[in-house]
Amino acid sequence: MDTLLADLRYAVRQLARSPGFTLGVVLTLALGIGANVAMFSVVDRMLFRPPPLLHDAGATHRIYLAQTWSGKEQAGGYMQYARYVDLTSWTTAFARTAAFTEHDLAIGAGAEAREMRVGIVSAGLFGFFDAPPALGRYFTAAEDSPPNGTAVAVLSHAFWQTRYGGRREVLGTTLQIGPTVYTIIGIAPEGFVGLWPVQRPVAFIPITSHASALAAGRRETWWTTYSWQWLSMLAQRKPAVSVAAANADLTNAYLRSYAAQRPGSPGMTPAEIARPHAFVASVLSERGPRESSFAKVATWISGVALIVLLIACANVANLLLARALRRRREIAVRLALGVSRARLLSQLFTESLLLALLGGLAGLVVAEWGGAVLRAQFLAKSSDVSVLGDARTLLFGGAAALCAGLLTGLAPALTQHADVAGDLKAGAREGTFQRSRVRIALLVLQGALSVVLLVGAGLFVRSLRHVRVIPLGYDVDPVLLVDLNLRGMQLDSARNVALRRELLETAQAVPGVEHASRQLTVPFWNFRDLDLHVGGIDSVHRLGDFYQNAVTPEYFSTLGTRLLRGRGIEAQDGAHTPRVMVVSDAMAKTLWPGRDPIGQCVKVGADTAPCTYVVGVAENIKSEQLGDDPGLFYYLSTAQWHPE
Structure with a gap:
């Protein structure tokens, strides 16, 4: 020394x-x-x-589902609630499973509301962590059961300190989260952030209570449908189970679930072609198959x-x-x-x-x-x-x-x-x-x-120079995206429709605004939901992923997406007129190669649905990655499909 x-x-x-x-x-x-x-x-x-306080991080995994589309395997981490239930029920390799997602929701009501990150989880998620509640309790499986769940919430420790000053009397009080008023039943321990250590949630609510509010306007039951992919799945392997054994167990369960889905979706690609399989990956999403x-x-x-x-x-x-x-x-x-x-x-x-x-x-x-x-x-x-x-x-x-x-x-x-x-x-x-x-x-x-x-x-x-000249299918610079946040206010259907129409008319009247429109989704944030059925094609979805959008008139002018043939969605395309759609050039060439797509009949949602007629062909737009092939897009009228 x-x-x-x-x-x-x-x-x-x-x-x-x-x-x-x-x-x-x-x-x-x-x-x-x-x-x-x-x-x-x-x-x-x-x-x-790994996320803080996670127990046995090496055996904890996100679940991914993969299928083959047009000869190319595609894997994703989102699934339906019904699929999550199937995989939980029909596997034996896991000690515990949980469903989860997260959203930015309005916390509070009126002018005091602020948009914050909320963890939307099943009751089983808390068992993955060495994190007993600092105060109160976590919600139970009984409070997290469909169809409605129970409107109870667990606050993060940091949010409890900043908003409520750490007062124990907060238990039993209510807090509006999104459109629902929740009763506060517990406080998470300090350092517990669930699966989101970077963008930390301020509260955790049952996945079923959020789903029931989110699906209030949907025609189908959210807990049984296989057409609504919105959550992810977490699983922890049993001590003696290898990754290979867990993957095999998951794949068998996925095949059973895929078969159970087919009676309600006859247009599904047969399993022999889609080759569905499931596998486990890191609990960190960035280390999954879709970095x-x-x-x-x-x-x-x-x-x-x-x-x-x-x-x-x-x-x-x-x-x-x-x-x-x-x-x-x-x-x-x-x-x-x-x-x-x-x-x-x-x-x-x-x-x-x-x-x-x-x-x-x-x-x-x-x-x-x-x-x-x-x-x-x-x-x-x-x-x-x-x-x-x-x-x-x-x-x-x-x-x-x-x-x-x-x-x-x-x-x-x-x-x-x-x-x-x-x-x-x-x-x-x-x-x-x-x-x-x-x-x-x-x-x-x-x-x-x-x-x-x-x-x-x-x-x-x-x-970078090459990226700048890649045709996106829309104009980036002059377009602004406006998101509507009601800050927890609840409107009935009629008032909701009136408000959105009023906002659109106001936007169109703003000086300097040439075009304005509403749409269900925006570029690079795509929506796959409805089955498609076309005469002469056994299974449309085996040809690729088809992305839906519902738009108002002026949509194509607003985005700068060129119409190559026919017309766009117009004001006369209302609830009492024949259903119409505009398809992308790639979709037209995929479904009707060498034929005129204008006037073709597509049945949307079920093979018994009325025809939706193709009235126009739009230029291709990028779907998810700049290097991807052109996406298969179709555009419906909001007045005919999503009036809200």
Whole structure:
């Protein structure tokens, strides 16, 4: 210990003699370490860190369902409540299961209402966590049973503190969440955020009570229909069950459920063609089969940050090498006086580690303040993410600083050899530094890594240019999307229809607005719900995914989507006129190749439904990803299908 302290004091004295050199090295390392710490704080939460308080995270999985469409397998994590019940009932590989989703709902009523994130979960979700309630209780399976569930809510600990001041008397009081008034029955423990550690819910409500309110205007029973995919499933494997066995068990249950669905959906693709199967994956959605573009970009930027750190280390190693070569005579004298080579190497590494420590501390400041921009881009704005207060991120920063110190100290250590007499004779002779093979290797490494960064940046710019010219099928710049938030107010059907029509008329009258319309969904947020039946085609859905939208007149003019043939949805397409639809060019070519789609009959919802006639063909729009093939879209009249 005395030797270590002596080496540390010696390193401090050496660095204090060259403040400019020390500052330059520290700032160089700070940028490299800070960039990596900032990206780790993002990537760790997206791809590696399980939700807080989750019990047995290694055995807990999200469930994904996969089918084959047009020869291509597609997997997704959303399913129907009926499917969730089937998979729960017909599997034996899991100790527990739960259904969940989340939405931004109005909390409170009237002018005091604020839109906040709410966890919509089945009663079984709480059993996945080591998180007994801080106050009151969680809702039970009896309170979470269809058709209506019970309007009870559990508040998050943070929301309880901020809104109610931590008062115990909150139990038994009511709180309006969305259109429903809930009775508060419990407070979650501090740190419990369910499955959403980034965008944390303020409350948890039964999935059945929310579904009953959400499906109030639907014609079918939400708990038995297979046409409404809106929730996800969580499952925990039993101790002796492998992932392969769980996948096989799930697939068998999914096949039974798929067969049970067919009598009510005769247009379904046969199982022999669709090849439905189910599998488990990480509890983190970003590590599932459909990694988001945010996760891909974050991973790419992390690689860039690592290269920046390596360049910084090579640069600092070169500086330390130059410093060590200038001190060759001093080092040779110390060796001649009896200082051991091990002690000398210890001093060199202590100096580099001290510089790395200072660079790491400065890097944490860079990561905290400069990394805020990255965290705002990749993580939800409501998440409380701090580098300085997170143990895992601090540990990573320390490890990065240690590695940087060892790497930068390695170069001067390699130049120390046994020829003391030669070093004494050489003194500070010019040319020694220039002839150093280690220095040349470091320069080559810096150049190579810099070329990698430049090539990557060039490819990124080229990809960005290509993306900008990809036809989306609509105009981005002049279009504004307006969302209606009633802040918990409940309107009857007639008033709801009148309000939406009034808002549309008001928007159309705003100066500068050329077109305005209403629609069921918007681009890149697509809706698949109704079965389609076309004469001469056994199963329409085996040809691909068909996306529905219900729109008002002027929709195509508003979005800038061109009509290639026929007409769009017009004012005369009302509830008492023949049903009409506009199809995308890709859908027209898929269903009627080489034929005129105008006037063709499509039965929507059931093969016994009246014909909906194709009156127009619109240009293709992108469905979910820019690189995807054109989506198969059809547009209905809101007056005929969704008057609300």
